[in-house]
Amino acid sequence: MQDVTTHAQIRPVTPAAPGRPRLNAASAVLTALVFGLVTFLTAPDSPFRAVTPPPPPPPAPVVVQAVPKVLTEVRGQPGPRTVALTFDDGPDPTWTPRILDVLRSHGAVATFCQIGNVMAAHPETVAMVAAAGMRMCSHSRTHDESLSTRAESTVVAEIVDVRDRAEHVPGADVEYFRAPGGYWSPTMLTDAATRNLQPLGWSVDPRDWKRPGVDAIVAAVQKQVHPGAIVLLHDGGGNRSQTVAALERLLPWLSAQGYTFTFP
Numbered sequence: 185m186q187d188v189t190t191h192a193q194i195r196p197v198t199p200a201a202p203g204r205p206r207l208n209a210a211s212a213v214l215t216a217l218v219f220g221l222v223t224f225l226t227a228p229d230s231p232f233r234a235v236t237p238p239p240p241p242p243p244a245p246v247v248v249q250a251v252p253k254v255l256t257e258v259r260g261q262p263g264p265r266t267v268a269l270t271f272d273d274g275p276d277p278t279w280t281p282r283i284l285d286v287l288r289s290h291g292a293v294a295t296f297c298q299i300g301n302v303m304a305a306h307p308e309t310v311a312m313v314a315a316a317g318m319r320m321c322s323h324s325r326t327h328d329e330s331l332s333t334r335a336e337s338t339v340v341a342e343i344v345d346v347r348d349r350a351e352h353v354p355g356a357d358v359e360y361f362r363a364p365g366g367y368w369s370p371t372m373l374t375d376a377a378t379r380n381l382q383p384l385g386w387s388v389d390p391r392d393w394k395r396p397g398v399d400a401i402v403a404a405v406q407k408q409v410h411p412g413a414i415v416l417l418h419d420g421g422g423n424r425s426q427t428v429a430a431l432e433r434l435l436p437w438l439s440a441q442g443y444t445f446t447f448p
């Protein structure tokens with residue numbers, strides 16, 4: 185059949201060159217016909233081309249979630265000289281109100297990293313912190329410094345406890361989680377971040393909890409502070425008279441240096 189067709193079409197075509205076998209001319213024409221047919225069938229506007237199934241959609245890109253980072257500097261740094269003061273281990277019915285007084289008298293704001301069990305014992309102090317326009321930070325329910333070794337269900341319960349307690353406190357705003365002792369695990373970071381609690385660290389640590397003396401606390405902050413710094417201080421966990429006295433000196437000094445007080 186193919187031979188006949190080919191032969192029939194060969195006849196009117198220009199005769200083969202003298203001395204060359206006729207078969208060569210037939211092959212050339214056949215090749216041209218096949219080539220033309222293939223070109224026609226595969227042309228972009230060929231009706232036969234639609235028979236070819238469309239290529240499968242590309243696979244969805246695999247999104248690898250990075251482990252969230254601990255915040256150690258103020259986000260965004262809206263001003264050239266901002267500083268974020270943070271107070272841990274409260275609320276304390278004695279020291280937290282005194283720290284609030286010092287902050288208020290200098291127009292400063294701060295973030296209070298509170299412990300759930302301590303909040304339960306001093307709800308009136310929790311309410312004072314919220315009413316003063318300060319922000320709050322979960323510092324876990326029990327301040328278990330080995331939290332990174334516990335089962336994930338325990339970790340989650342410890343992290344969200346403070347926010348759950350603060351839910352019924354007017355004005356309370358819990359946006360952060362700070363690991364007890366600053367001991368993080370990747371699981372703790374992810375568990376906090378996925379519950380919209382920013383993992384919170386610090387970049388200035390005068391170790392006021394060791395009560396090194398007011399001068400030492402003041403000097404350490406003055407030496408380490410820088411624009412965007414997050415300062416770790418304590419309003420709970422013991423006698424915080426040195427912290428209060430240091431704050432009375434540091435707030436006017438920071439203001440004189442051009443610092444404004446902000447949240448992390």
Ligand SMILES: [Zn+2]
Pocket residue numbers: 272273323327364365
């Ligand atoms: Zn603590």
